[in-house]
Structure formats: structure tokens, C-alpha cells
Amino acid sequence: MLSQLLDITVITGILASMIRLATPYIYAAIGETFGQKSGVLNLGVDGVMLISAFTSYYIVLQTGNLFLAMLVTIIIGAIMGLLMALISVTLHAEQGISGIGIFLFGLGLSDLLFQKLVGTAKPITGFQDIAIPVLSKIPILGEVLFKHSLLVYGAYILIPIAWFVLNKTTFGLNIRAVGENPAAADSLGVNVALVRYKTLIIGGILSAIAGASLSIALLNVFQQNLTNGLGFIAVALVYFGAWRPFYVLLGSLIFSFVNALQVWIQVLGIPIPSDIAVMMPYVLTLLVLVISAGKTRAPTALTKPYERNE
Amino acid sequence: MKRILLIASLLILSSMSLAQFRVAAVMPSATNDLAFSQSMFDALSTIQAEMGADNFEFVFVDGTFIVDDAAAAIRDWAAEGYDLVIAHGSQYGSSLEEIAPDFPDVSFAWGTAGNTFGLDNVYAYEAASDEGGYVLGVLAAALSKSGTIGVVGPIEVGDAKLYVDGFKAGVIAQNEAAQVNVNYIGSFSDVALATEAAKTHVSAGADALTGSAQMVVGAVGVAQKAGVLWFGTQANQTELAADIVVANQVYDWTVVLKPIIANIQSGQLGGEAYTINLENKGLLIEYNDFFGVSDEVKALADAAIAGIIAGDISPLGE
Structure with missing residues (x-):
């Protein structure tokens, strides 16, 4: 029965599922990476995702305009990032608590708006899959990599961009400096608060796109608590990926691969109890976190508010 | 006084x-x-x-x-x-x-x-959701052309499990050669994974799908996009996709x-x-009139309902 997993159709299906499932994790985890690299832990990712998932869904439901939905998504993400920055950077609130507050706000607001403005879930026509000419015809790879919606492609394009910004630009250097030693960065003229504001706004925008990728690209529907805690998994993937964009991508892909694998294992009728199957991605995540503990180092100033003269 | x-x-x-x-x-x-x-x-x-x-x-x-x-x-x-x-x-x-x-x-x-x-x-x-599940399984098997039918379940407990088991039994009773692929996603609310499970069923050749619990809204969308039949349970889900929802088991x-x-x-x-249950009319089979199930197929469902009420059919096989 396990040999069924080696069938070309099944392998293609698992890998294509992996690419789709990883999309929201990548956006949210890369956004979180920016924030954490500058020293701010934002546990509000899931809340931002929920608000943007609803807003983008509602705009598409009302207007059918996907690009207007994306524009509003970006604006909302920036505002939510700004809010988190105001609370945690300017007001020096405890970062974990602030993030949970943002999450609960997003959870409640998205549900309230959904109940008042929509009511019952209604499917929408979101971003359609685009088959890349020529490349989509390549056996297996074409189906796996080149037949997805714009927001799926965007997630994978984001990785090298994030790596470049964090490692090859002055802004990236400032982010890392602020995350490692804000006092030293400050003494060299880096505006610590401004850098953290910028990273949290970037994180907010990417979290918002992660939410929109669910409601107007992958699922094309909205429902109460649509993300189902996906934003928290994204935060874990940042640790999993040791704050490096390509490793975050790897973590997202592994987590999604195992999830896709367990779905296929059940569909093929391979006799593994469903409870065990659905645990697989989480067990793997824990395993990797345990194995990598001590081998990776978090940004030194992570979760520590900075105030000059302290 | x-x-x-x-x-x-x-x-x-x-x-x-x-x-x-x-x-x-x-x-x-x-x-x-x-x-x-x-x-x-x-x-x-x-x-x-x-x-x-x-x-x-x-x-x-x-x-x-x-x-x-x-x-x-x-x-x-x-x-x-x-x-x-x-x-x-x-x-x-x-x-x-x-x-x-x-x-x-x-x-x-x-x-x-x-x-x-x-x-x-x-x-x-x-x-007794296995009863309505059985009836919908009979309908699904009668309408499926590929003989492959997919089930998106939440967690393998309670009325969800009863429904899935009853549905499988109904399919097999109607078409012994049919293949029923079942997937439990481990959550009542994970719309993303339920949607991906539905896509997986379609990739595996299913031309009829069903699912239980509130996370199926995305799966119904997958069925609609793929032109695959959908059978609902717990409430009438016709409004989600009137062109592919065949019938629903509705709890009263x-x-x-x-x-x-x-x-x-x-x-x-x-x-x-x-x-x-079906006998006390707490479980109702509601058809989607827009889809238009033929009288011949409805007769199969009616016979299943009558058999269950009479005790001649036991969806879970005792």
C-alpha cells in the first residue's frame, strides 16, 4: 500500500499541495523574521491575518476587484504594524502580551465584521491559477511549481528579496544591529525606534498578505477564525528557520510537505490512525526545534524594549 | 378570606x-x-x-x-x-x-x-447521523461516474464519525465496487486543510464529495470549481454552491x-x-431542487430511508 505513495500522480499531488499550503506560512513567517531580527517579537500575526483575510474577502465579495482588495490589505497590514510598533516600541509594552492583544483584537473584529456584514459564508472568485507558458508543461515540475495563483508565486519570489534586504543592504545591516545590540547601533547613529517601526510595518503588511492569500487565493471564502492559529505556527517557523529567510522557507515547506503527505496517506487508505497522521507535522516541528535548540541563536535584543540611557 | x-x-x-x-x-x-x-x-x-x-x-x-x-x-x-x-x-x-x-x-x-x-x-x-449518511452515500454512489468518492471529515469522533461510517456503508451498499476515500483533518475549524483535502480527493479521481462540520465551506468551493458533486450534512448547504450540492442531511x-x-x-x-433519526424526523434529507435529482435516483434514497426506519437496514451493520 505504501508503494502507492511512489505513484507519479501522488508525488505530484503531494508536492503541489506543499507549495500551496506553505504560501501563507511563508508570507507571515518572513514578515515575522523582519520584526524579530530587529528585536521585536510579534505574536499578533494571526490577528492581522484574520483582519486582512476578512477585509480582502469582503472587498472581492462586494466589488470583485482583486487589486483593490490587495491595496486595502497592504494598508491594513501597515496600520496594524504601526499599532504594534506604537505599543511595543514607543510605549515599551511587554511584547508577548501586546501581540496577544493584537491577535485577540483581530480575532474579535474579523468575526464581528463578518457576522454583521456578511453572515453566512459565501464563496467568491479570487485569484485564479496562472499556468506559466512552457514551464507549466514540464512533467511533474510544471504541475508542482508553475500552475498557481499570483499570491503563491509572490511568496516564493519574496524569499530571495527578503534575504537580499536583510543581508546585502544598509537597512538590513541596521535591522540586525538593532536586534543584536540596540545601544551600540544607537551610538552609531542608527535610529532604533525608526528601524523597529519599519520592520513591524513590513511584518504587518506581509502578515496581511498571508491572510489575503487564504481568503482570496487559496480558499476563496471567509469563515470565523479562518486562520485557525496559522499565524502562531508561522512564528514557530521563524525559530525553526533560525531567522534566515531560506531556512524559514525550508521549514515552511517541510511542515507543509508533511501535512500534504498525511492528507494523501489518509486518502489512499494507508492504515495509519487519523490522529497519528494529523499529528505528524507538529511532531516534526517540535522535533526539529528540539534538535536545533542550542545550535541557533536568537537576536540578542529579541523581546527587549530599548530606551536610550537605560 | x-x-x-x-x-x-x-x-x-x-x-x-x-x-x-x-x-x-x-x-x-x-x-x-x-x-x-x-x-x-x-x-x-x-x-x-x-x-x-x-x-x-x-x-x-x-x-x-x-x-x-x-x-x-x-x-x-x-x-x-x-x-x-x-x-x-x-x-x-x-x-x-x-x-x-x-x-x-x-x-x-x-x-x-x-x-x-x-x-x-x-x-x-x-x-443518528449514520442514517442520513447512509442515504446520502446511496445517492452519491448512484450519481458518481468514476466510482471514486471522497470524504472530508473533521475529527474521528461523535456524529462526524457516525456520518462518515454511514456514508461509506451507503456507497458500498449501492455500488460494491466503489472506492470511498476518507480523510480526517484533525480539526473542526481548519478551513485551509479541509480545502486541501478536498483538492486531494479530486486529484485522486473523486467526482463526488462530502464532509462534516463547519470547516467544509472551502471544500464545497473546491467541489464547485472542479464540477464535482457535494453532499451536505448537519444543515442545508445548498446556498454555498447551488449547482453542485445534490442533497443534505439536515438536523432538526x-x-x-x-x-x-x-x-x-x-x-x-x-x-x-x-x-x-430518520424515523422521528429529527434527520431530514433535503434535496437541492436546482440540481434536480431524478425520480429514479430519489427512489433509491427513499428505499434506503424506508429500510432504515423499518429496521431492515442497519447503516453500521450492528
Whole structure:
């Protein structure tokens, strides 16, 4: 029965599922990476995702305009990032608590708006899959990599961009400096608060796109608590990926691969109890976190508010 | 003096019989989830419409997926003296078992479950969802051309498991050669994974899908996009995709609530368990008229319903 997993159709299906499932994790985890690299832990990712998932869904439901939905998504993400920055950077609130507050706000607001403005879930026509000419015809790879919606492609394009910004630009250097030693960065003229504001706004925008990728690209529907805690998994993937964009991508892909694998294992009728199957991605995540503990180092100033003269 | 006492007694009795019956319910998802919570909300709304708002009041808290929050609501309502407090979700059972003894004068009901914990003030209710599942399975097998049918389940417990098992049995009863692929995603609310599971079923050749619980909204969208048939359960899901939803098993909890309310009004606060099924019409098979199932196929479903009611068909095979 396990040999069924080696069938070309099944392998293609698992890998294509992996690419789709990883999309929201990548956006949210890369956004979180920016924030954490500058020293701010934002546990509000899931809340931002929920608000943007609803807003983008509602705009598409009302207007059918996907690009207007994306524009509003970006604006909302920036505002939510700004809010988190105001609370945690300017007001020096405890970062974990602030993030949970943002999450609960997003959870409640998205549900309230959904109940008042929509009511019952209604499917929408979101971003359609685009088959890349020529490349989509390549056996297996074409189906796996080149037949997805714009927001799926965007997630994978984001990785090298994030790596470049964090490692090859002055802004990236400032982010890392602020995350490692804000006092030293400050003494060299880096505006610590401004850098953290910028990273949290970037994180907010990417979290918002992660939410929109669910409601107007992958699922094309909205429902109460649509993300189902996906934003928290994204935060874990940042640790999993040791704050490096390509490793975050790897973590997202592994987590999604195992999830896709367990779905296929059940569909093929391979006799593994469903409870065990659905645990697989989480067990793997824990395993990797345990194995990598001590081998990776978090940004030194992570979760520590900075105030000059302290 | 006797006449005054008599009139006073009559007034008190009259006011008691006319007193508003007050119900409070806690539910795990939204009341318009087109699934489990909506089925209870619809039942309470129906009873209120029948009894009148002056005689029947109900309040609810939906979206209570955190059991501790539900427990707090249950305790508050019991303290406020509601006539009936409903914990609509099997996850609330242990909380109810702990709270109910503290309020012996308040009646509680919970489901889906069959256990009243031996308490005199607790009712339990459940759905024989395997029965409707069996009927929908017969329909799916009759309409499927590929002979491959997919099931997106939440967690392998309660009425969801009953439904899935009944559905599988119905498919096989109608077409022994059919392939039923079942997937439990491990969650009642993970729309993303349910959607991906539906895509997987379609990739594996399924041309008919079903699923249980509120996370199926995305899976219905997948079915619609792929032009695959959908069979709903718990509530009527036709409005999600009128062109592919064939039929739904709809829960009508009024069949349970009405005797519970009557019992409470006559002083019995609990101790009984109820089941909705095809025979007592707590389970209804509702067709999507827009889809237009042929009379020939409907006859197969009707025969299955008659067989189950008569006891000739046991969906779970004893």
C-alpha cells in the first residue's frame, strides 16, 4: 500500500499541495523574521491575518476587484504594524502580551465584521491559477511549481528579496544591529525606534498578505477564525528557520510537505490512525526545534524594549 | 378570606403557566456556520416562532471554541436561573458534569452525546447521523461516474464519525465496487486543510464529495470549481454552491428540544437521553431542487430511508 505513495500522480499531488499550503506560512513567517531580527517579537500575526483575510474577502465579495482588495490589505497590514510598533516600541509594552492583544483584537473584529456584514459564508472568485507558458508543461515540475495563483508565486519570489534586504543592504545591516545590540547601533547613529517601526510595518503588511492569500487565493471564502492559529505556527517557523529567510522557507515547506503527505496517506487508505497522521507535522516541528535548540541563536535584543540611557 | 386565597392561588398558577421559558445555549462555532451550531440555532428559532417571543426567550454565545469560556457562560446562566442551559458540543461534557450538581434546580442539556452522567438535571442528545449518511452515500454512489468518492471529515469522533461510517456503508451498499476515500483533518475549524483535502480527493479521481462540520465551506468551493458533486450534512448547504450540492442531511433539534421543554415544565429536569433519526424526523434529507435529482435516483434514497426506519437496514451493520 505504501508503494502507492511512489505513484507519479501522488508525488505530484503531494508536492503541489506543499507549495500551496506553505504560501501563507511563508508570507507571515518572513514578515515575522523582519520584526524579530530587529528585536521585536510579534505574536499578533494571526490577528492581522484574520483582519486582512476578512477585509480582502469582503472587498472581492462586494466589488470583485482583486487589486483593490490587495491595496486595502497592504494598508491594513501597515496600520496594524504601526499599532504594534506604537505599543511595543514607543510605549515599551511587554511584547508577548501586546501581540496577544493584537491577535485577540483581530480575532474579535474579523468575526464581528463578518457576522454583521456578511453572515453566512459565501464563496467568491479570487485569484485564479496562472499556468506559466512552457514551464507549466514540464512533467511533474510544471504541475508542482508553475500552475498557481499570483499570491503563491509572490511568496516564493519574496524569499530571495527578503534575504537580499536583510543581508546585502544598509537597512538590513541596521535591522540586525538593532536586534543584536540596540545601544551600540544607537551610538552609531542608527535610529532604533525608526528601524523597529519599519520592520513591524513590513511584518504587518506581509502578515496581511498571508491572510489575503487564504481568503482570496487559496480558499476563496471567509469563515470565523479562518486562520485557525496559522499565524502562531508561522512564528514557530521563524525559530525553526533560525531567522534566515531560506531556512524559514525550508521549514515552511517541510511542515507543509508533511501535512500534504498525511492528507494523501489518509486518502489512499494507508492504515495509519487519523490522529497519528494529523499529528505528524507538529511532531516534526517540535522535533526539529528540539534538535536545533542550542545550535541557533536568537537576536540578542529579541523581546527587549530599548530606551536610550537605560 | 378563602375566596381571596383561591383567587391569589389561581393568579399565581396562571402566571406560572404563562411564565416565559428561558433557554441559554453555548455553541462552538457561528450560528450561521451552515453546520452544527446553525442546526441548534435554527431549532431554537423555530420553537420561539411557535411558542411566541413572550413565552420563549433564548440567548446564546457562539464561537466558543475555548471550553473554559463555555464553562463560565454555563455557570453564569445557571446562576441566573435559566430554565434550560444547553451546551451544544461534546467538548463541553466534562464542564457540564462538574457544574450541573451545583445547580440542582436548573435543567441542562448537552450533545452530541448519550450520557447524562447519572444526574437528574441533565439531558443528553445525539444524532443518528449514520442514517442520513447512509442515504446520502446511496445517492452519491448512484450519481458518481468514476466510482471514486471522497470524504472530508473533521475529527474521528461523535456524529462526524457516525456520518462518515454511514456514508461509506451507503456507497458500498449501492455500488460494491466503489472506492470511498476518507480523510480526517484533525480539526473542526481548519478551513485551509479541509480545502486541501478536498483538492486531494479530486486529484485522486473523486467526482463526488462530502464532509462534516463547519470547516467544509472551502471544500464545497473546491467541489464547485472542479464540477464535482457535494453532499451536505448537519444543515442545508445548498446556498454555498447551488449547482453542485445534490442533497443534505439536515438536523432538526426541535424533535429533541420539545419533549425536553415539556418535561421541564412538568417538573422533570433531566435524566433522559434523546436521539434524532430518520424515523422521528429529527434527520431530514433535503434535496437541492436546482440540481434536480431524478425520480429514479430519489427512489433509491427513499428505499434506503424506508429500510432504515423499518429496521431492515442497519447503516453500521450492528
